[in-house]
Amino acid sequence: MRDFRVHGFYRFFAFEGIVALLLLNQPVWFKRPFSPVHLLAWLLLALSIVFIVLSLKKLKEEGGHGHRGDMPGNHDFENTVNIVETGLYRFVRHPMYASLLFLGWGAFLKRITLLNICLIGLVTLFLFATARVEEDENIRFFGTSYEDYMRRTKMFIPWVL
Numbered sequence: 001m002r003d004f005r006v007h008g009f010y011r012f013f014a015f016e017g018i019v020a021l022l023l024l025n026q027p028v029w030f031k032r033p034f035s036p037v038h039l040l041a042w043l044l045l046a047l048s049i050v051f052i053v054l055s056l057k058k059l060k061e062e063g064g065h066g067h068r069g070d071m072p073g074n075h076d077f078e079n080t081v082n083i084v085e086t087g088l089y090r091f092v093r094h095p096m097y098a099s100l101l102f103l104g105w106g107a108f109l110k111r112i113t114l115l116n117i118c119l120i121g122l123v124t125l126f127l128f129a130t131a132r133v134e135e136d137e138n139i140r141f142f143g144t145s146y147e148d149y150m151r152r153t154k155m156f157i158p159w160v161l
Helices: 007-028 035-064 095-112 114-141 145-153
Strands: none
Touching: 007 095, 007 114, 035 095, 095 114, 114 145
């Protein structure tokens, strides 16, 4: 967690920002639940669940598992030996980080304040930093196969970003 050269460093701060957004906005989650902004928030929160469930399933089915000595801070599920290129991974390289992005933005839209604007901005920046650092790690591990995969896919949102 202390090494800013690994993706976990940035992911920690993204998680903290999301937790802050959830806690700060919890009192208003069910006030005006059918307003247009809240409906968009609910959609993003639902997408967050869909993305995390589908991506973890594919990662478990196709990622394989191995020890990555170069990444001692990784969680076990992150130590894949295959590039997963089916399911959501066919379109986006980081569906789990997209899930966090959707969660953060969904929580943010529940109550838009200056503090929350700052928090979601930081969460978004930290998730981009997390993904970029992880991509460098994956290029070191998988080589040109991962670079080819990067050219065919988007980072977070299919066909968009």
